[in-house]
């Protein structure tokens with residue numbers, strides 16, 4: 001079994017299980033760089049350590065999925081379900097990401113310099129997502145809590161059946177989903193969002209639109225179900 | 229008769245058919261009339277708990293044919309009849325059970341914490357597993373359950389990597405028999421502060437659960453999702469896929485092809501805490517038909533399905549149902565409603581509280597209201613206090629034990645030294661429909677060769 005040599009793991013000859021087992025052995029504060037992964041799926045999943053993991057090149061599906069602690073950087077693009085169910089820690093992607101980015105995310109931070117596919121932030125339960133580019137359709141579907149900041153455009157049905165989460169969009173919104181409403185961001189929100197973008201190396205748009213829930217779906221109907 | 233007086237005309241009609249005035253219409257029965265009027269009042273479909281209420285082709289349409297001269301029975305109280313059951317044999321640490329019956333996934337939220345804990349303790353006492361549900365894993369439930377299956381549902385309410393890594397198996401839920409193709413519901417009365425926090429929701433909201441998984445959509449993605457769960461658990465525990473019985477052959481084959489270690493199949497009789505009324509009675513296929521299709525699907529896959537177990541649920545009431553399902557090809561079964569009934573569901577106590585819900589003991593299906601008179605399907609502390617944990621755990625244990633003894637008794641009568649040796653050959657159909665659905669010969673049609 002290979003070991004981590006001076007913070008570098010050449011993954012060419014390692015199975016995905018071996019790579020993840022090595023990562024599971026990292027201690028808080030460790031720094032490691034993974035090479036030759038060739039966009040393999042399921043890298044850096046199920047980790048608790050607060051280590052810094054850099055993936056050279058592209059990552060496949062579910063990179064940094066089911067994690068609670070690590071800071072993962074992908075220097076290329078990432079596949080579907082990146083950072084799914086992230087509890088704490090972060091994922092930073094230099095390129096674009098597929099569908100379902102940060103699905104069911106609970107905490108931590110995700111920053112994507114490029115754009116993402118459909119269902120970005122679907123069922124988010126917390127945490128902070130920043131997308132420098134645009135997001136696809138059905139993003140923030142049933143989002144429960146947390147913040148999704150989109151500097152570019154949003155696809156159709158944005159924020160459908162949203163609960164308490166908050167979405168900010170810099171560009172065009174193709175359409176809002178059921179129960180979602182759009183209002184201009186407040187001056188404080190604008191200032192905070194601009195600082196947030198700049199802190200993460202993302203160029204902020206000229207202004208943001210806030211998307212929140214109208215809460216008309218909070219009650220199935222005004223109590224009549226109780227008897228039937 | 230020729231009078232224009234309406235009263236005289238009605239009397240004449242009544243004379244022609246004396247029952248016409250009072251006999252109910254078969255199509256628009258009193259129940260249908262009440263249903264239409266209730267919907268006209270509500271302006272939406274009706275919701276309830278429990279499961280299908282209408283009569284369906286069922287396991288009662290099959291009979292078991294024990295040994296005689298042509299084969300030897302085992303002594304009922306003396307000879308060994310194994311009930312040991314293993315699920316997920318391809319995983320490093322499969323579920324190894326002393327009995328072929330587990331407790332199905334029922335959420336904390338739908339059920340009280342006391343009910344969940346009692347189920348865990350009862351299951352552990354007889355060497356079987358219990359399952360979490362659409363609300364995450366309770367610490368008390370984990371502690372109470374030696375073997376605990378962790379559900380991965382579309383909502384991922386309360387889903388954490390820590391709980392995943394302390395689970396004994398994972399069950400990816402694609403559907404439920406009570407409502408295949410639809411998501412879940414937990415109405416506001418049950419979304420207490422604690423339940424809301426566990427699910428990251430506003431307290432008191434009528435909570436809907438999505439039907440589609442957020443991070444995979446079809447079987448091609450499911451392959452990778454299953455691998456992700458295996459990576460996170462280092463391939464140690466079985467990953468199962470639960471299906472509501474509908475397009476069984478295709479769905480079972482796709483689940484296996486996606487890498488499931490076991491397929492959990494829930495027939496249309498399957499219970500629920502809250503579902504639209506019409507779905508329960510009019511969607512999916514009955515458990516008896518589903519198990520046969522699933523077994524055929526698995527057997528058709530050759531080596532690909534080797535070591536993949538079939539777990540079946542939906543309407544199981546007693547050991548006879550269990551024995552018939554094992555004979556039809558299930559490797560294990562799970563129970564939901566029957567376990568709740570063991571806890572005290574529908575028990576004739578607190579009759580006034582049943583009446584306040586508009587029901588009575590024996591007819592209650594009001595789990596969705598959160599006002600369960602016996603403290604099972606509720607989050608109200610004063611109702612939950614009615615369920616004594618120790619006694620409820622003991623009743624769960626007793627039920628599982630009794631069901632297993634019934635299966636063993638039937639297996640011995642058929643000359644089988646393991647409950648898993650029961651086979652279709654031990655059954656006969658009592659109706660042409662059951663025979664057609666299962667391929668089991670109709671009783672009375674055997675011809676000497």
Ligand SMILES: Cc1cc2nc3c(=O)[nH]c(=O)nc-3n(C[C@H](O)[C@H](O)[C@H](O)COP(=O)(O)O)c2cc1C
Pocket residue numbers: 278279332333334335338339360361362363379401403404405470494497498499500501541542543544562563564565566568595605
């Ligand atoms: C109160 C209650 C809550 C349930 N909650 C869930 C759930 O959270 N997830 C799930 O997959 N199935 C759930 N089910 C369905 C069961 O897992 C199982 O499929 C069904 O109960 C089996 O049918 P039976 O009740 O006739 O035994 C629930 C069932 C009941 C009765």
Ligand code: SF4
Pocket residue numbers: 277278568572573574575592593594595596599600601602603604605
């Ligand atoms: S008694 Fe309780 S658990 Fe049983 S059907 Fe009624 S509400 Fe549901």
